[in-house]
Amino acid sequence: MRNNHLGTAPGSKFERWGPLLTIAGALLLWEGCSRTDLITSTFFPAPSTIFAVIMGLLLDGQIATHAGVTLARVLAGFTLGGGAGLILGLAMGASPRLHAQIDPLVALVHPTPKIAALPLILVIFGIGEAPKLVLAALGAFFPILISTVAGVQQIPPTYFEVARSYGAGPLNLFRRVVWPGSLPFLFTGARLAINVALVLTIAAELVVGQSGLGQRTWFAWQTMRIPEVYAWLAVTSVAGATLSFLLGGLAKICMPWEHIRAVKRR
């Protein structure tokens, strides 16, 4: 069995519980400093105080409502922008001409911080649901587009030759080679994209709207309820981790061969 530099084997008790101990220790330190007012409890309320606020928000249904609203926006934007990125990415991966035509534009637009376009988007799309959707979609579009193009292009040419030698037409080439061959890249892109979509949705909610995790965080700040600001921040971070976790699970189901490969490498 492989040992790390501490001489502990992977999967040993220390490796499994060590990270949790670190987190528990940090929380305890924070709790102690806050309670003794070593750090200002006004700005750094004790974790137990924040936890009580979270429980309150959970019980009166606020978390369910607002997390639901935000997640629905994220998923709508992700589907819309990601879907468009996927379709264009597959087309660009398949056609070098289309790739040459569009790639410079992508290289130009992609590095622009999308959040900087929010004022413009508000002018064009008003202050309803539309601007949040557009911003999240825009954020999800590029990571999916770029990873899909890379995913199609990295498929070894041999696989196309094998498929063609057995008489595969364009549809079968897509179904049996292009799609499964680019899937690992696609999932990597999707994980990046859903995170960007969440960040942009929260950012838009901070500025406009009556609901959602971002709006609640901003509202709590405006009314100087600092523990609640922390509470919404924690909920947002759990929401993001959940999305990432769900995508990871979906990847395992969709790509059993990758999962088995990863287990073998361990």
Place this chain on the structure above:
Amino acid sequence: MRFECQELCKSFDSSHSEISALDRVSFAADDHEFVSIVGPSGCGKTTLLKLIAGLIEPTAGRVQMSNGALRGRPRSAFVFQDHGLFPWMTVLDNVAFGLEMQGVAQGERLERARAFVERVGLGQFADHYPHQLSTGMQQRVGIVRAFVTEPPLLLMDEPFGALDPQTRRVLQGELLRLWGEHRNLVVFVTHDIDEAVRLSDRVLVMTGRPGSICDTIDIPLERPRDLASREPAEVSEIKWRIWKQLEREVRASLAIAR
């Protein structure tokens, strides 16, 4: 099934000039024949095989095929150098791939694929993915994938090139056994003279680039063959003759003077 290559030429465009890979290659092969092609590295053996398979088009000349009606089914199956198994399909799905492309219903194709996989003793690996198998096993799957489609013409591009000598020897025997049951026309590319002589009815020797055929040798060995038996003196003679031809070509390609 019979085919004839008529004055086949193939050149590739590179950034500066045109590179000629094959120069007026002509030969014919008949039903049930096992033909090997040996030649120095880069002489266009693989290119020739791909031309016969119809995967690429010749610059000049043609491949004439004559066989019964096959209703749009590919005439040939190709066994690739590096097995070419799809990493995202199980062994069984890989073997069934050719049948899938022919439109054979799922139940039937999996049944036929399983029968073949079991015949080469890989039954317990049917649901594994290629990367879970050893190189030798992977190449066997690659060969079985071609045989299961029952192609009249089987094109093999150095299928044992990446294997160690012992594994190679065992798989040669297995290939002959499988082939003995089907007797399709096989064109087998290799740079191993020994392998070419053991397996084939006829060996074609190619020159260095641009490749053309410089010698054709019939192998006077009985079938079925026992690869474990000692080879007759005349076989050593044939190997010597092939080697002398190849040596000249290899020296020329390496610019080594005599």
